Amino acid sequence: MHGIYLVSDARALTARNGKPYLALTLKDNSGQIGAKRWDSSDEDVRVAKPGKFVEIGGQVELYKDVPQIVVNSLAEAPAESVKPEYFEAPPNFDPVALKRELVAMLRGLEDEHYRVVAEAYLNDEAFMERFAIGPAARMMHHPYKFGLLEHVHSVMTLGQSLCDHYAWCNRSLVLLGLFLHDSGKVVELIGENVPGYSVEGELLGHITIGINLLDRKLQELGEQVPHHKGVLLKHIILSHHENAEYGSPKPPMLAEAQIVHAIEALDAKMNAFLRENELPAEQEDATGALRYSKLLKRRIYTPPPK
């Protein structure tokens, strides 16, 4: 066999005979497969990093009932041979349209100070580029290319409905808070098709990183934004996981922060329910079927066929 694959996991191990080998997981549009590169060279290790495309030659063998590739040749795939459409499931939404709508929501904020803050992000090209393409998590929710955009667009859309309902709340604060709540993920997460954490992300977390990014914008904007409005935005980022156990040292202390938490937590779980519905059923009878979701840490239910 011969082909081009995306490396989604690579571990350099030493066999008991003292020789190094590489245990790889390779991905393309059709799924993934394990692979072994025996007697791997330093060059192999350098080439076969998670997130890189490699050109592989070898043969498929069964190992514990599961096919795996024993790799004979391994090289960086020439950029021109990598057809992105072979490696990404096309999202079931249009990222360009989502981004356009999101920008429109931000530019339409009523409160002029919050609008100025939003504009500072929209004008930060490096930020927006990463924001528009990155995943929202490594596993839990929206863990795929454009996932962060999909999640934030979804919660801002919902945010509008909730602010219609709780009309006494500050709509601009809710919407900007929703835009910013996961903004630190542009640094915390790396990769698109194979999301992972950066070392900085592990050491600080997206909440701290996001607040630092915001603080820099506020420093640049100076007196254009009243001090307390900056503090509130930071508080909303800080409290969006609701309690200490989940990483928020402060609970939501204003209604707008509570809304941000409620929407974003629901949207994350809804995404997990949707994706985990594909798992094989563990139990099934006339009442329906159950499958165990590691993401949600519980069994989830599907109704019986009609």
Place this chain on the structure above:
Amino acid sequence: MHGIYLVSDARALTARNGKPYLALTLKDNSGQIGAKRWDSSDEDVRVAKPGKFVEIGGQVELYKDVPQIVVNSLAEAPAESVKPEYFEAPPNFDPVALKRELVAMLRGLEDEHYRVVAEAYLNDEAFMERFAIGPAARMMHHPYKFGLLEHVHSVMTLGQSLCDHYAWCNRSLVLLGLFLHDSGKVVELIGENVPGYSVEGELLGHITIGINLLDRKLQELGEQVPHHKGVLLKHIILSHHENAEYGSPKPPMLAEAQIVHAIEALDAKMNAFLRENELPAEQEDATGALRYSKLLKRRIYTPPPK
């Protein structure tokens, strides 16, 4: 002084001199005041129960800087002298309109089985009467006459928006689940202007009571409702507090149950934020003001005046 009051708290105590006395809290539209009835008779105790109206004569004295009534005469207030408008803050919504809208939402459920279940409740006059007038809690949220109706109407309205957004969910199940989630409160809570718990309510809780009420409806409806749909409605009631610590032995195991939990928990907290905003500030500076909310178990924030 002389007047008619609603008894909101009454404790029959024995003074050290061996004589009984009554410590009362009296309420009308303008607020509440403490009162003492020295050398109280058995008749006094019978008359002055929480939730009853009494006619009081006495004088106001200061006790630890706080005025209280020393009661000289105490009698049940004649029904004709009790003007309801003196004892209830008029709700800032129209309960008749809310109920009409709620009924319309239930009668409009798409799924015929769930519609049949809804109809069974709508036709249960005793249930609907209590449902339309009772409070939603003793303290935490919507703890006042019509509070349960206001809460359920609010969450069903929101539920419609959320089902528009997560269009892959079963809209009928979400809406009926929201209608039923707190239905056991018609037994758990007693009183309207002075909500309290019934002894049955304390022993069983509204979740268990609500599921029993539903089971009776399902028994009556028999084969009109597929078994698994009844089970799902019970599961939604059972899991609406989300985890064991808060009284739900099972977590939401389908997306519709997750939505019911998210909306109703948010609506309860929003009601608390709104009402607790009236508390006196404990801290105040240029950033804004903080007051401590016992309901939310945290400090809550108000922005500085513009």
Place this chain on the structure above:
Amino acid sequence: MHGIYLVSDARALTARNGKPYLALTLKDNSGQIGAKRWDSSDEDVRVAKPGKFVEIGGQVELYKDVPQIVVNSLAEAPAESVKPEYFEAPPNFDPVALKRELVAMLRGLEDEHYRVVAEAYLNDEAFMERFAIGPAARMMHHPYKFGLLEHVHSVMTLGQSLCDHYAWCNRSLVLLGLFLHDSGKVVELIGENVPGYSVEGELLGHITIGINLLDRKLQELGEQVPHHKGVLLKHIILSHHENAEYGSPKPPMLAEAQIVHAIEALDAKMNAFLRENELPAEQEDATGALRYSKLLKRRIYTPPPK
């Protein structure tokens, strides 16, 4: 090899070559063994469900040092070929005698109202049939045919001693509470020799199911049973796991409920101690031996041989 087995686990999997196969666990009186049915048909999946008896042909192979059967032929076992005594370890008690004693205890309840409730269950043939044969749990305690009967008989016997000791308690309430505490397990659990959970059982749990069953009996009995006595029985079922963490939203609020909890929790653990004593020792020295019990989540001790 050729033989008749009870299927205790069956998973329909897809091999990497795209073909389906069945991974089975087969049981008879002598123990259990793994089996693989390669290229399994839909018919195979239908036939080889957990709890069913199958007729197997194939050969035994070693896989990772462990023998397993590679299945060549697979069919439903003809009812007449299934000899129950080959598939069940005979219980070390006489289920008929236990049931007779249990019925006698219930018919001897002093309190006439509680006796009426008990009678309603005894007259419910479908209930009693399942009650007398089913297991008490999938793993934790008495997880075998007749296990529920053994457990309930044991705790009612103990309950008599405890009521002799705490003579100020309501003996009828304790004994009936013990009879009912796990009654929802007739729906929660399925299978006898291979206990499992029903989907309804997972969605609602045996506590909620048991309370619903009781509510139906109480509805039928109407005014024959004073309202508060029904509430107390429900409360005892509700609180028998003692705290929220273990699935009881309310703690025992009367001494009789506390006794029910104490006895049934002890009996479950005693059953686990007894069965786990068979595990291989992990540590052993002059002080005795220790083995790790997953059920009890701790090491358990056996004294040194004399």
Place this chain on the structure above:
Amino acid sequence: MHGIYLVSDARALTARNGKPYLALTLKDNSGQIGAKRWDSSDEDVRVAKPGKFVEIGGQVELYKDVPQIVVNSLAEAPAESVKPEYFEAPPNFDPVALKRELVAMLRGLEDEHYRVVAEAYLNDEAFMERFAIGPAARMMHHPYKFGLLEHVHSVMTLGQSLCDHYAWCNRSLVLLGLFLHDSGKVVELIGENVPGYSVEGELLGHITIGINLLDRKLQELGEQVPHHKGVLLKHIILSHHENAEYGSPKPPMLAEAQIVHAIEALDAKMNAFLRENELPAEQEDATGALRYSKLLKRRIYTPPPK
């Protein structure tokens, strides 16, 4: 007024005018009353220690609706004036009979080694004297003279029934374990009519103290008792609160330890249910009455009058 009282609480405080005063709680058979000794001397402080009897002169005044004594004269009560029957509610059991039965149970242990250990305690006069008179706790359960004896006698009696039931258990180990489980309380607790903690009790706890007492007995007995039997008795003392949160660093690791825990925890709670039943009702309706028990940290129920 003039009289002899038992001091149950005494706090030496300094008034804002800089002068010292004593705030006392005084007890006799009929109940308790607060008292103030203004401008107290060092001698007053020395005399009026909790657990001592004092001769008081003064007058009764009302303070916040509650009578209290303003003390004019204060002196140690002459031993001959203190009539014990005025200061102790007679127990509703015969402590002499209980002790006799307890001794008989211990002398009847089948296992000769455990019988030797029991004998070592029975021969320790100082231990037995304190054991036979002391309370079992400061508040939680059996907090009165002879309370420890009552509790231990009760659990050993129950222990016999449980060992009849679980006949595969080591009866001698269970019974001796029950005798020893709270033995450290002879040092942890001080006082009889007014139980309190010793400073050593607070620093070490009755579990550690009890194990040390046992270790000394075992050191004296030397080879008369096999090593592992001493370890098991220590383990039963150590684990009798079942988990770390309640002060047992090790869970019960043998069935006999599990029984000791189950019985003694139940007996403590039953004692609390019994005593707290006297509290005033907080809620009452046709279903019954509820009162809040601080000891049990929950509401407790009483049925409606027949």
Place this chain on the structure above:
Amino acid sequence: MHGIYLVSDARALTARNGKPYLALTLKDNSGQIGAKRWDSSDEDVRVAKPGKFVEIGGQVELYKDVPQIVVNSLAEAPAESVKPEYFEAPPNFDPVALKRELVAMLRGLEDEHYRVVAEAYLNDEAFMERFAIGPAARMMHHPYKFGLLEHVHSVMTLGQSLCDHYAWCNRSLVLLGLFLHDSGKVVELIGENVPGYSVEGELLGHITIGINLLDRKLQELGEQVPHHKGVLLKHIILSHHENAEYGSPKPPMLAEAQIVHAIEALDAKMNAFLRENELPAEQEDATGALRYSKLLKRRIYTPPPK
């Protein structure tokens, strides 16, 4: 009476007669006293803020056995009448010397990058002024003028010893981490003699604030400090409470962060042990005395006099 006091608490309340009054706590060198200003004006409220000095006229009355001032006249104290030495207990250390030593420790850091960061703080006059005078907490530890300086000086001194011992650690990182760990308290806390929290402090906490302050310094310093060194300093601030429950979303992930946590947590507790030792004893016998420390949430021990 007539005098100048520091306001340490001020609550604007409304009496039942509808008139406003002020409940004050006033402090000077000799202790504190309560005060009431009846019929308070808006001007009174403005003047009598916690942390301000006021000139008071009135008379002392006893209220519930405790003297309090009924205020007749109330005005801002003229700056020239306020003698600081009447309002501050002189610290038992020399703040000037401590600051000098602390600066020397920072200027002596071996690692040039960390030294540059330290210098950026030393050159920030506003920061250093507040740092050198402010308290370290409102209650828990070092809650007095110069308390932050005392705490940080203490932990840096200890840090040197620990780095001598664990010589494989990065000494510069430990010492700078200790200097920065509580740096956000310059914003979180307000007041010196009467420490309190700013609203921003409550919304964000000193950890988030301190990391923002550091991020600004790092932005200014740009490429003078390698990126990863800035991340590590932020991580040390973030993790210095060790776990989520105490406000650190990330645990110490390098040995140097572990040392910072260990030292600063110990120093805070040692300060509490030292100050709480002054509390009145609750229990006392030949083993010693115990007093209850709210700060440490436990009883603390003092040995018996020799």
Place this chain on the structure above:
Amino acid sequence: MHGIYLVSDARALTARNGKPYLALTLKDNSGQIGAKRWDSSDEDVRVAKPGKFVEIGGQVELYKDVPQIVVNSLAEAPAESVKPEYFEAPPNFDPVALKRELVAMLRGLEDEHYRVVAEAYLNDEAFMERFAIGPAARMMHHPYKFGLLEHVHSVMTLGQSLCDHYAWCNRSLVLLGLFLHDSGKVVELIGENVPGYSVEGELLGHITIGINLLDRKLQELGEQVPHHKGVLLKHIILSHHENAEYGSPKPPMLAEAQIVHAIEALDAKMNAFLRENELPAEQEDATGALRYSKLLKRRIYTPPPK
């Protein structure tokens, strides 16, 4: 192949063919390897216990890519063939020197009573022999020969620095407390090169065992040591894990106990950081590298190469 190995793990298992076999882990200075002894005899099981040296013949095979020995001959290694230096990594410290320094610190205690207690341990040859050679834990920290000595020496050295800093503390109590805190490990742990728990250690834990050892010394010393000083030493041992969750039923109730806890907990973690630094990196980028430490239950960081 043929050689002498230290058995570090041995499990007697039964294959599905009904025959027994031994699964061994063998160790020498160069690392460890798995081994299988098929058809093992009772004699094999007796010989191949963890901690024993065996002489092995067999051949090396690959099993799941990992070499293992299939054992053909197995016998106890003759004592004279076992060269200790082949089986122990030499410690990177001099145990003789450490012990000498530790003895000197104890003999130099200022407080004569505590010095007498220390002397009682130093004169207990059996204790000191085990103390000087044993490990400090099975896995967590210092889990190797001389590890307990290394740990105790380290914390006593640090203790001197801390007592210099907190000069108001009782230096003798801190140092003796540090010496004794883990003294029960001489019974709790067995083995040196392959540390394990004794059955008594699992049933009682080193805290209880250590307090018993101390109590025996105190019994021997009688009136030479004031009662309260013995109690304090026991309290320090009891509270050195700081809270119930980690096995200390009492928190440190005096400053000296707090210091003992702080130092020993830090030293244990520092040892884990140091050893776990050898683990392979899981994540690595310009900020540095992270590896997952099971001991510390978190990721730990290493800076990027310079």
